[in-house]
Amino acid sequence: MSKLSGLGGRLYSGETSFDFIGQRRRWYSISAIFILASIGALVIQGLHLGIEFKGGSSYTVNKSGISVEEARASVAGVEIEGEIIVQKIGDSKVRIQTGALTSTQSKAVEAALTQTFNVAIESIDTQLVGPSWGKEITKKALYGLFAFLIVIMLFLAMAFEPKMAIAAIVAVVHDVFITVGIYALVGFDVTPATIIGFLTILGYSLYDTVVVFDKVRENTKSVAAVGKYTYSQAANLAVNQTIVRSANTSLIALLPVGSILFVGAGLLGAGTLKDLSLALFIGLAVGTYSSIFIAPPFLASLREKEPVMQALAKRVAARGSAATGTVDSANPRPTIQPSVNRGPRNQPKRKGRK
Amino acid sequence: MSTPNKTVKSPARSGRSLVILTVILLGLIVTTFIQGASSVRLGLDLRGGTSVTLQPRASNDANKITSEAIDQAVTIIRQRVNSLGVAESEVTAQGSGTNRQIVISVPGDSGRRVVDLVGQTAELRFRQVLAETAGVASPTDTSTAATPAGGVNDDIGNRFAALDCSIAANLEGTGADSPTDTIIACSRDGGTKYILGPAEVLGQQVSSAEAGYDPSQGLAWYVSLAFDGDGTKAFGAITSRVTTLESPLNQVAIVLDGLVVSAPRINEAIPSGNAQITGSFSQLEAQDLANVLKYGALPLAFDRGEVQQVSPTLGADQLNAGLLAGFLGLGLVVIYSLLYYRGLGLVTVGSLAIAGALVYLLFLVLGATIGFTLTLAGIAGAIVAIGVTADSFIVFFERIRDEAREGRSLRSAVDSGWLKARHTILVADAVSLIAAVLLYFFAVGGVRGFAFTLGLTTLVDLVVVFLFTKPIVTILAGVKFFSSGHRLSGLSPKSIGMKITKTATTLEA
Numbered sequence: 001m002s003k004l005s006g007l008g009g010r011l012y013s014g015e016t017s018f019d020f021i022g023q024r025r026r027w028y029s030i031s032a033i034f035i036l037a038s039i040g041a042l043v044i045q046g047l048h049l050g051i052e053f054k055g056g057s058s059y060t061v062n063k064s065g066i067s068v069e070e071a072r073a074s075v076a077g078v079e080i081e082g083e084i085i086v087q088k089i090g091d092s093k094v095r096i097q098t099g100a101l102t103s104t105q106s107k108a109v110e111a112a113l114t115q116t117f118n119v120a121i122e123s124i125d126t127q128l129v130g131p132s133w134g135k136e137i138t139k140k141a142l143y144g145l146f147a148f149l150i151v152i153m154l155f156l157a158m159a160f161e162p163k164m165a166i167a168a169i170v171a172v173v174h175d176v177f178i179t180v181g182i183y184a185l186v187g188f189d190v191t192p193a194t195i196i197g198f199l200t201i202l203g204y205s206l207y208d209t210v211v212v213f214d215k216v217r218e219n220t221k222s223v224a225a226v227g228k229y230t231y232s233q234a235a236n237l238a239v240n241q242t243i244v245r246s247a248n249t250s251l252i253a254l255l256p257v258g259s260i261l262f263v264g265a266g267l268l269g270a271g272t273l274k275d276l277s278l279a280l281f282i283g284l285a286v287g288t289y290s291s292i293f294i295a296p297p298f299l300a301s302l303r304e305k306e307p308v309m310q311a312l313a314k315r316v317a318a319r320g321s322a323a324t325g326t327v328d329s330a331n332p333r334p335t336i337q338p339s340v341n342r343g344p345r346n347q348p349k350r351k352g353r354k
Numbered sequence: 355m356s357t358p359n360k361t362v363k364s365p366a367r368s369g370r371s372l373v374i375l376t377v378i379l380l381g382l383i384v385t386t387f388i389q390g391a392s393s394v395r396l397g398l399d400l401r402g403g404t405s406v407t408l409q410p411r412a413s414n415d416a417n418k419i420t421s422e423a424i425d426q427a428v429t430i431i432r433q434r435v436n437s438l439g440v441a442e443s444e445v446t447a448q449g450s451g452t453n454r455q456i457v458i459s460v461p462g463d464s465g466r467r468v469v470d471l472v473g474q475t476a477e478l479r480f481r482q483v484l485a486e487t488a489g490v491a492s493p494t495d496t497s498t499a500a501t502p503a504g505g506v507n508d509d510i511g512n513r514f515a516a517l518d519c520s521i522a523a524n525l526e527g528t529g530a531d532s533p534t535d536t537i538i539a540c541s542r543d544g545g546t547k548y549i550l551g552p553a554e555v556l557g558q559q560v561s562s563a564e565a566g567y568d569p570s571q572g573l574a575w576y577v578s579l580a581f582d583g584d585g586t587k588a589f590g591a592i593t594s595r596v597t598t599l600e601s602p603l604n605q606v607a608i609v610l611d612g613l614v615v616s617a618p619r620i621n622e623a624i625p626s627g628n629a630q631i632t633g634s635f636s637q638l639e640a641q642d643l644a645n646v647l648k649y650g651a652l653p654l655a656f657d658r659g660e661v662q663q664v665s666p667t668l669g670a671d672q673l674n675a676g677l678l679a680g681f682l683g684l685g686l687v688v689i690y691s692l693l694y695y696r697g698l699g700l701v702t703v704g705s706l707a708i709a710g711a712l713v714y715l716l717f718l719v720l721g722a723t724i725g726f727t728l729t730l731a732g733i734a735g736a737i738v739a740i741g742v743t744a745d746s747f748i749v750f751f752e753r754i755r756d757e758a759r760e761g762r763s764l765r766s767a768v769d770s771g772w773l774k775a776r777h778t779i780l781v782a783d784a785v786s787l788i789a790a791v792l793l794y795f796f797a798v799g800g801v802r803g804f805a806f807t808l809g810l811t812t813l814v815d816l817v818v819v820f821l822f823t824k825p826i827v828t829i830l831a832g833v834k835f836f837s838s839g840h841r842l843s844g845l846s847p848k849s850i851g852m853k854i855t856k857t858a859t860t861l862e863a
Contacts, residue, residue, distance in 0.1 A: 130409070273675060
């Protein structure tokens with residue numbers, strides 16, 4: 001642990017530095033591959049929507065020692081069009097999912113199940129979703145997503161800079177694509193709980209990005225005036241300075257989410273908790289990645305296009321080659337030394353200060 | 355960023371913040387006592403029950419979806435649900451304007467009755483029977499199946515012949531029959547099909563309805579109706595007109611939502627304004643039908659958007675799982691922060707405990723005041739919020755360490771670190787709040803519960819960071835254990851990665 005915080009100190013001072021911004025083309029390519037794969041998976045396989053979105057019925061029978069085959073045989077007597085999915089959940093539950101049923105058909109299914117398994121009708125957990133309702137839910141989820149993106153963009157543009165807002169939203173859209181892609185690829189069920197987890201993650205990913213950008217803003221406030229570093233170098237330092245915090249917060253956010261996933265998937269088998277925490281788990285990982293590898297480099301790309309910043313980059317390059325001759329745009333590491341020759345850390349300190 | 359304030363004022367201000375926090379906590383505790391709220395209200399998914407979401411649908415030209423119609427439907431459905439006598443049942447409309455859904459939640463086991471009770475349009479009509487035959491399709495002999503009577507054209511005759519009452523879809527009560535048309539209809543059990551004349555007495559002409567039991571006819575539950583003035587006249591007229599006709603024209607069908615409940619033969623005119631509906635009802639069915647008729651038909655037809663029935667066992671399982679996940683998550687976060695932040699970790703633990711207490715008290719108070727119920731999604735929201743809350747502390751602590759790395763004394767590092775962290779925390783929490791508010795307004799059902807807890811816990815996070823974490827850290831900065839950078843304080847030069855100066859080395863020893 002203390003090794004990690006020691007690393008934090010070296011990252012802060014710039015002694016140890018990872019080049020996140022300079023290698024942005026690499027991160028962009030990696031993400032581009034992932035996004036293309038996601039789109040591919042989405043087109044070819046599509047999302048596995050839960051009955052909440054496409055309409056359908058689900059019956060969960062709670063009795064130990066019942067088998068999938070028994071349940072299937074029991075329901076087979078009822079006339080139902082479409083596919084019937086029977087799953088075993090945990091030790092003592094079997095879930096039967098069908099397409100949308102009329103209430104008469106639904107009653108017939110329940111009657112068949114109560115008879116076969118000799119259980120009270122009250123102990124069968126059911127969920128019936130009409131087909132038009134599913135469309136309604138989907139529509140609302142999409143509206144929510146777009147409203148969220150727009151409002152957040154406006155808010156960040158006000159709280160920070162417009163270009164930061166753009167970079168943050170690019171990172172979020174990136175997260176959306178990759179998470180959706182993973183869902184399409186693996187074939188996880190998408191339920192309203194998944195959507196909840198998903199929107200939360202968007203908020204969370206932005207939270208991470210906000211923290212990094214806050215530091216970027218601080219480091220780059222007077223970057224043009226000082227003329228010592230380019231925007232990218234100053235931004236890279238900010239990412240390095242906040243990376244320990246990012247790692248920490250991501251880990252600490254993963255701990256509760258992981259325990260929901262463990263309990264939800266392990267003990268309950270299926271349902272809200274599992275769907276929610278799975279989306280959170282995947283999203284957190286993607287969100288952490290994008291807040292380090294996508295958002296700051298993208299911001300730097302945007303800002304470096306500004307004439308002021310380009311002039312600055314030229315000045316820094318000229319000065320760097322004159323002074324040390326080692327500045328290499330792909331590897332600017334040696335020149336990043338914040339607070340060298342300034343600030344209280346270079347004064348004699350701590351002596352007699354208690 | 356402004357220069358950090360001199361530390362002279364800080365301890366006094368910290369004391370004041372802690373007093374304010376104590377007042378808030380005590381205020382909430384007193385409120386819960388006054389309200390007598392001793393336990394958090396649990397949602398149906400945690401204690402078992404049924405929730406039904408109804409989506410309004412315009413079934414024919416007569417009923418358009420208007421805001422008033424939905425309000426009226428809510429009132430009628432509420433009366434029907436209340437007639438069940440289940441405590442804490444709820445009927446609410448969610449959404450806005452005409453794009454609203456009606457959400458009914460009823461705790462406990464009576465769910466399956468509720469589903470039938472609330473969705474029923476309950477449009478009652480009395481129509482003269484024009485033709486009657488067995489309920490199967492009879493494509494070959496259209497001529498003999500129906501005895502054509504006045505008003506029956508070939509089109510109806512053909513549709514009648516094709517009607518197959520053994521198909522489940524034809525036995526769904528639709529409430530879509532137009533009162534002025536001649537219609538074809540199935541009996542409720544699907545055994546018989548009818549051609550029926552225009553409606554002559556309507557449901558809104560019923561003034562009261564009651565379930566009754568006639569022991570003389572075996573186990574016969576029936577519903578007795580009393581008509582108002584117009585109804586009495588109309589019912590008298592139809593009954594006196596048909597008595598003299600031959601079968602099946604001397605029958606009057608009682609049609610509920612487009613299905614024939616019964617079609618008794620009328621032996622004599624009934625001018626008294628009373629009628630009985632019989633038809634192999636169970637006691638519950640008779641009582642429910644009487645209630646439905648008493649409170650009137652719904653002004654709209656409804657589709658069942660979603661029906662969810664959770665047994666009490668599953669509810670208890672989900673509650674336990676949610677609590678277990680919560681404690682597990684909390685425990686892991688506590689262990690991690692103690693390992694990583696040592697002494698400062700204790701501040702995290704304390705802050706989380708305060709946040710937990712505040713959230714719990716707010717759940718109690720809001721449960722009693724605005725009927726807040728905690729659902730499984732809500733619990734998940736609260737658990738996720740543990741991470742968000744702990745985040746705020748990390749942002750703050752890392753900032754303090756950053757400032758200390760710049761060589762500041764702990765006390766000034768706390769102050770200047772706070773000024774910078776505050777901005778980050780405010781912006782980040784604002785993002786969380788925006789997410790929560792948008793989710794709340796765009797979503798229905800379970801998602802709302804999640805959004806509500808997420809928003810609530812984010813606010814609590816702000817309160818705790820400002821009124822507890824910051825003041826406590828300021829006070830601790832004055833304590834030698836922390837200010838001297840003790841190895842267990844989480845602020846030792848080694849753990850924050852400062853170059854170890856001579857002084858620091860002696861401290862380490």
